[in-house]
Each structure stands twice: as C-alpha cells, then as structure tokens.
Amino acid sequence: MEFYIVILYLLVILVNLLIILQIINEVKMRRIEGNFLDSVSIIVPIKGEDERLEGNILSLLSQNYPYPYEVIYVVDKGDDVEKVLRKYNVRVVYSDYNCEACSGKIKAQLSGLKYASYNVIVFADSDTWYPKDWLYKLVRPLDKFTATTTFSWPSPSKLSLSNLLRAGFWTLGFESQSLENSRFLWGGSMAFRKSFFNKDVIDELSKEWCDDCTLTRIVKRNNGKIGFLMNCVPLNVYDEKDLVKWSSRQIITILAYSPRGAKAYLVAGTFFTFILVYSIVFLNLVTFTPYILWIVKNVIRGIDYPKNAMIASLMTILAIPYALFLLIYNWNRREVYWRGRKYIVKPLS
Structure with missing residues (x-):
C-alpha cells in the first residue's frame, strides 16, 4: 500500500x-439537569410574518412550566404581524430602545427587557416551534450555569433543493457544542437570570450586530459557564427563498x-x-x-x-x-x- x-x-x-x-x-448532554425554577419572561423579536407563525406562537403558550411566565413579542410600529399577535394571549410591545449601532434584533431584545416582569429572561425566535418541556428544561440548570441554551433542528415546510441544503447546513451549528470552551449561545433559545443584564451588558449589546455572539463573549469573558442542552431541541420552521x-x-x-x-x-x-x-x-x-x-x-x-x-x-x-x-x-x-x-x-x- x-x-x-x-x-x-x-x-x-x-x-x-x-x-x-x-x-x-x-x-451525556441530554442528561443535564438542575434545580432552579422561577418566573420567566420570554422575549421574542419579530419582523413580518414567519412561516407557520401561529403554530410557533401556540407552542410558546403551551409550555409545561410550573411557575408563571409571560410571552412578550417585540414588533416595529406599523408591522402587519401585530394583527396576528393580537389574536393570542401574548404581550405585544414596540421596538423602541435607542441604539443606532445595534441590529434590529438586538434593539427588539433590549426593548423587551424594559417590559419584562419576571426574574428569568429567555430569548426565543419567532420562526421556531418549541416542544412543551423546552422552557422547563432550559431554565432548570441555571443553578449550575450563567446561561443555558440549545440549538434548533431544521424543519423545512416543503422539500425544495434550497430547503434541503439549508437543513444540512443548519446542523453544522451543533459542531462546537460538545466542548465547553468552544460552546456558544444560540439566540433562538437562551436563558439568563435577569440580574445578568446590568448596565455594562446592556451598553455592550447596544453597540453590536449579533446578539448571541456578543452574549457568548460576555459570559466567557466573565468566566461564566454556558450549559448546552440536547434534551429540549426546538424546530426551526422555514421556507428558504434565498439560500x-x-x-x-x-x-x-x-x-x-x-x-x-x-x-x-x-x-x-x-x-x-x-x-x-x-x-x-x-x-x-x-x-x-x-x-x-x-x-x-x-x-x-x-x-x-x-x-x-x-x-x-x-x-x-x-x-x-x-x-x-x-x-x-x-x-x-x-x-x-x-x-x-x-x-x-x-x-x-
């Protein structure tokens, strides 16, 4: 040879x-658990109507969670999606945080923080469907970690070539998660204690484009730990038009x-x-x-x-x-x- x-x-x-x-x-990461529970504010930035949006909304409203939680959707004034949101028992607030250098998503997240009533902050995505035990499993390990997260699984609404290729591409987001030092937060599913968002964190976020990248950097810079969960994976629902x-x-x-x-x-x-x-x-x-x-x-x-x-x-x-x-x-x-x-x-x- x-x-x-x-x-x-x-x-x-x-x-x-x-x-x-x-x-x-x-x-092994499928067995990560904890003993922390508290009331939760779920903040969901939204712009326009996502694929199968109403099913995604219902999935957030149907969580098996033993403590009070609220779902806050953050919209731009004049966005027609507000009419859909008003049909459901969610809070609808406007994206009004003043940050010229930040992305629209971060602006919405920071706006939602102003209206959050509870002690745990969870960020979710409007184009994602969440299993019933997602919130419970995401919040419980906060007694062990600074922040917890998971990554969604691709769920194309139809089997086009673009959707199929995006599905394979999307799974690459899992590749660095098994090792703690290379782990990162995913913006569609991340939980923190509300006290994490002090003035310094908010100021840093307000100057950035990528929410989860910035929050990952802040957690690691402060020697915090990120818990990545494999037992509450949601579904990213999409129909890709420009792969x-x-x-x-x-x-x-x-x-x-x-x-x-x-x-x-x-x-x-x-x-x-x-x-x-x-x-x-x-x-x-x-x-x-x-x-x-x-x-x-x-x-x-x-x-x-x-x-x-x-x-x-x-x-x-x-x-x-x-x-x-x-x-x-x-x-x-x-x-x-x-x-x-x-x-x-x-x-x-």
Whole structure:
C-alpha cells in the first residue's frame, strides 16, 4: 500500500474516533439537569410574518412550566404581524430602545427587557416551534450555569433543493457544542437570570450586530459557564427563498465573531471535502466512513424528530463542501443583509 494512502487511512481513523467521542459527549448532554425554577419572561423579536407563525406562537403558550411566565413579542410600529399577535394571549410591545449601532434584533431584545416582569429572561425566535418541556428544561440548570441554551433542528415546510441544503447546513451549528470552551449561545433559545443584564451588558449589546455572539463573549469573558442542552431541541420552521444570501450571513457572522472557529472549519471542511471526492472517484468505503458516522451523529441529535432528522442528516453530505465554498468566497466580506436591512459586521478588536 502506498505511503500517502496509509496516512490518509490513519487520518480517517483519527477523525472517526473524534466523531465517536463527540457523539458520546452529546449523549451525556441530554442528561443535564438542575434545580432552579422561577418566573420567566420570554422575549421574542419579530419582523413580518414567519412561516407557520401561529403554530410557533401556540407552542410558546403551551409550555409545561410550573411557575408563571409571560410571552412578550417585540414588533416595529406599523408591522402587519401585530394583527396576528393580537389574536393570542401574548404581550405585544414596540421596538423602541435607542441604539443606532445595534441590529434590529438586538434593539427588539433590549426593548423587551424594559417590559419584562419576571426574574428569568429567555430569548426565543419567532420562526421556531418549541416542544412543551423546552422552557422547563432550559431554565432548570441555571443553578449550575450563567446561561443555558440549545440549538434548533431544521424543519423545512416543503422539500425544495434550497430547503434541503439549508437543513444540512443548519446542523453544522451543533459542531462546537460538545466542548465547553468552544460552546456558544444560540439566540433562538437562551436563558439568563435577569440580574445578568446590568448596565455594562446592556451598553455592550447596544453597540453590536449579533446578539448571541456578543452574549457568548460576555459570559466567557466573565468566566461564566454556558450549559448546552440536547434534551429540549426546538424546530426551526422555514421556507428558504434565498439560500446563498441566508447562508452567507451565517458565514460572515462566524468570520467576524469567531475567526478561530472559521479557521478550524477551513481545515476540517477541506479534509471532509477531499475525502468525499476521493471516496466517490475511487469508490472507497473506508474513506467515506467519517460521513457515515457524521450522519449517525446527526440522527441522534434530531432523534425526537425522526423524519426531519433523516433529511437533514443525509443533506450534510452536500452541506459540508457547500459551507467550505461559502467560507472561502466570503472570507474578506463583512456586508450582510438581514430582514430588509444592510449591516456591516465589524471584526472583533
């Protein structure tokens, strides 16, 4: 056997072992619990009517939570979505916080904080459906962590090529969560004690574009701990109309807020793309085994949603090289478009 093939096989074996260790860590994360409970204010920024919005609203109103909680939707004045929200037992407030440098989402979150009545703050997304035990499982470990979070599973409303590729791409958000030092908050599901949001935190948020990236930085800078939960994964409900623009926004955000993560994916994505091409060209099952384990890993992550789990897991085969291409293409770009607005995402100093 030629030397380079031996090296390639050894690398494949090493990668397979790392994926197995990742699976073991993530299974353990499904058992994270705690003993903290208190009243909760759920703050949901919204702009326009999302796919299957009313089902998402009902999922937040139907939480099995033993303490009082309120659902606060934050809208822009004149947004027609307010008419939909008024049909339900939610608080509707306007996005009126004064921060010129922040994104529309952060402005809405800071506006919602002004009206929050309770001792725990939870941020949610309007395009996401939440299982009934999500709030309970998210809040309970706050006696062990500064903040808790989870990541959603993709749920395309129809099976178009853009939706399928986005599903595979979306699962890449789980990849850094099994290790505590690389863990990050996801804006559609994160919980804090209200006391976390002191003047310094609010001032820093008010100058930023990315809410969860900034909050992750603040927690880690203050030696706090982030608890990532695998046992209350919600569903991101979508019908993607502009896949390249949407996925480029995710990539550019990572480039600006997590340059180390971007460089790590540049290496990992190149390796996985190479072995994919090699496996196809030479019909080599051994070099394809990391993809098989990757699919297994994703099926386990989405185990509560079997159909969606299988769709997204299989699509990671295409999503990994797609993400690599976008990473290289957007390496020096910092301009993104989100919810009808243009932003310049500045690199961290």
